[in-house]
Amino acid sequence: MLKNIDYRELRGKFILVDVRSPGEYEDATIPGAVNVPLLDNEERRIVGTIYVKESVEKAKRMGLELVGKKLPFLYDKIRELEKEHKNIVFFCARGGFRSVTISTLMASLGVNASKLMGGYKGYRKVVNEELPILNEEVTYVVLHGNTGVGKTEILKKLCQDGYEVLDLEGAANHRGSLLGSVGLGQPRSQKQFESLVYDTLRRRKSDIVFVEGESRRIGNIVIPSSIWERMEEGVHILVQAPLEFRANLILKEYMKKEGFEKEILFALDLLKKYMSEENIQRYEKMAVDKEYKELAEQLMVKYYDPLYASSEKKYEYNKKIEVNDIEKAAQDIESWMKLRFRASAAEAVT
Missing domain, CATH: 3.40.250.10 (Rhodanese-like domain)
Structure with missing residues (x-):
């Protein structure tokens, strides 16, 4: 049978x-x-x-x-x-x-x-039935910050150190911005995104889960409301970094795959509705001339940072951290988290 x-x-x-x-x-x-x-x-x-x-x-x-x-x-x-x-x-x-x-x-x-x-x-x-239930007991530790400050890299280091991490951008295969698919190939479907999130939460061994702060949408993906609401209620950390550090980190990430040059030009074409023709032509010339670091810095200053400032909800951050080294930043967060949750446990007992 x-x-x-x-x-x-x-x-x-x-x-x-x-x-x-x-x-x-x-x-x-x-x-x-x-x-x-x-x-x-x-x-x-x-x-x-x-x-x-x-x-x-x-x-x-x-x-x-x-x-x-x-x-x-x-x-x-x-x-x-x-x-x-x-x-x-x-x-x-x-x-x-x-x-x-x-x-x-x-x-x-x-x-x-x-x-x-x-x-x-x-x-x-x-x-559909279990994802909201799995999410109910999670406390999210949410990393916020401008493009390129190293949030994704910090999450990877935390994961390597044994902490639970929900990689929303990895599940979506998109970085969440207009240029967020450059070098990554085809973004995932909503169904596959939800399956990967469900799989991560189902396998977790702790209810403390690190995650990157996102808008409700990541490309064409919509974060389920149950997860979004728990993230809003979570612990919030602001990550900051110098412009040069951010530009170098972005170049390292975006230049991983072949063909990213053509994708950058295509993405710049999408920016025409948000920027002057003069600026777009200047950025396209930088891309053609392979002046990628200057291009990254210009896009952050002129597009990404103003967009983030206008769209990011202002939280009462539980901690702020300045990043010059990814490994040290992760260690600082780990040390702070141990003290925070040790104190919370002691308060609960008393």
Whole structure:
């Protein structure tokens, strides 16, 4: 009998196998899942068209014909996965035809296979129900500050030192500004963002979670209201740094990937609605002449800092820190946090 498993009940050594098309997988999947598609994007389009315009039975038959040719490859691929993972858990969009077919077949061939109840849609239901609950007990320590002061780098160091960190920009694959996607490639979908946030909070070992202060939107992503409200109620730290330090840090981050030069020119074109044509032409010349440090400084002074000053909510900061060295800044925050929460615990006892 086919095993049908709820996502909440997954235990032990297993691997989630997403049998949807590559396009569906790229849009959003369960974190950690591998894609072994039964149909490629074009095949899925063809089968879907037949399903809608002709008949369900004809669509199923066409799907079986297309998948049948791939069965030896699919079997070999699944067996390879089984060598590293004890249990194979298949899922498709709704836990229907695709995942039932492949999980039943693989089980009959001796694979320790099961099917995820409700498929990806069932998993999304779990995320929507549990994310607000997971968030209720969290105290967020929120790092604020202008672009380039090192907030992301400080969070990475805190994470390395064993502290819980929720990387919202990493989950969105976007830095949150108009130029925030430069060098990062395609931003993630809202669904994938929420899945990554859920996964982080579900795995946390402490209720003290560091996070970067953001506007409600990160590119096209919207931070869920439950998380946003808890961040507003959290502990707030203002991070400051000299302009040259900020420019050097931005260059180091933005120049990581090939093709960032073209992305910078494209992003500058987007700034035309916010700046004079004269300034844009000057910045474009800096980019073409590879005067990236001066360009970064100019953009911070003329665009980013004024924008941050006008949009950032004014908090009563619990701590302010000046950054000249990322590691030292992280250590200072760690020392301060230990004293703060030790004092809070003592007050609670008395």
